[in-house]
Amino acid sequence: MKKFNLLLLFFFIFVSCPGKKPVEEEVYREITHIVKKNEFFETIIANVLPHKTLCRPIIEALEHGGFPFRHCLPGDSIHVLTKNNVFMKLTYYQNLMNTYYIMNNDNHFVVAMKFPYVDTVTCIFEGTIKTTLYDAILEMGETPNLVFRYADVFAWEIDFVTDTREGDSFFIFMEKTFCDSIFLEYNNLIMMRYKGEYVGDYNGIYYRDPEGHEDYYNLKGESLRKSLLKSPLRYSYISSYFTKKRFHPILKIWRPHHGLDYVAPIGTPVSTIGDGVVSFKGWKGGYGNLVEIKHKNGFKTRYGHLSKFAKGVNTNKRVKMGELIGYVGSTGLSTGPHLHFEMHKDGVAINPLKVKIPRAPSVKKQYFSAFEQYRDSLLQYIEELTTHDAELLSNNR
Secondary structure (H helix, E strand, O other): OHHHHHHHHHHHHHHHOOOOOOOOOOOEEEEEEEOOOOOOHHHHHHHHOOOHHHHHHHHHHHHHOOOOHHHOOOOOEEEEEEEOOEEEEEEEEOOOOOEEEEEEEOOEEEEEEOOOOEEEEEEEEEEEOOOOHHHHHHHOOOOHHHHHHHHHHOOOOOOOOOOOOOOOEEEEEEEEEEEOOEEEEEEEEEEEEEEEOOOEEEEEEEEEOOOOOEEEEOOOOOEOOEOOOOOOOOOOEEEEOOEEEEEOOOOOOEEEEOOEEEEOOOOOEEEOOOOEEEEEEEEOHHHOEEEEEEOHHHEEEEEEEEOEEOOOOOOOOEEOOOOEEEEOEOOOOOOOOEEEEEEEEOOEEEOOOOOOOOEOOOOOHHHHHHHHHHHHHHHHHHHHHHHHHHHHHHHOO
């Protein structure tokens, strides 16, 4: 009887004092979508949102917030966060500078944009060539983009494959932009120098005159640009040079080689070295696929053994310096992938490595005094910076 009463008491306590209900676990879920080519923004949103009825009000909120629908590009990313299958936030990420947020505030959608901290600083880089300019700049922690921009400034003066030597030195005074302390891009390359026993001493100063014309000039105010580039592509090395007598590896005979053979992988882009008009495009015997371009001042260039032609390149078409015209191949009489490049002057084949090309216009006379003042103050400022840095380095040893 006592046991029965005890069990009855326990039962009464359990029934009259039930435990607390368990708290439901909050379930968060994030869906990520990378924008692909030919995708529509509305279609993407409809697929990533938990309920399609949210699509229209969110798009309206984005329109009201000035969202750049026309600038949605492949590679942009969309992130949708839900809580218990309820929409909480959408993040549209374009890059470090442009990130948009759409947040659910009691079923009222609020659009916000991230405003990052952007800072531009001036930097000085000095180095010595051990193998190549490319390796030297990358060893300093910089990117290939800086290599190409630096090389492009001196492209009319220096061929950084054939002209550079171990022990050459380079100098760059430039601006770098950071976004939230993360490197974003290189801005102006303000002043540069390249010095070598073989190639000589070259300086480049960026200058913009009062009329808005901008260019890179040497210390004399002469443009570093010329009417023709020194090379039509970025290549590995030159396998055959201009000569009046070369043993042909396929024909097994001695004959002139009126050009340069630039060795590069199949598909390497080939660009015209100057403004001109396409005078021939097609198959031409041992040249294989060939593009021929007529330039001003009696110059003509040929680009042979191409694997294919660039879109839109046709006979009589006008092309600009640096414009893509084809891709490296091994068509025609060719033992391997390379570009056969020729240059003619007034109908006579000439050596591209020795030709003297006329320069682009120098600083205008009415602005030359202003250029000189800018040049002198810039060089003095750089000297003060380098002297100060050298003193700091010496004191910290």
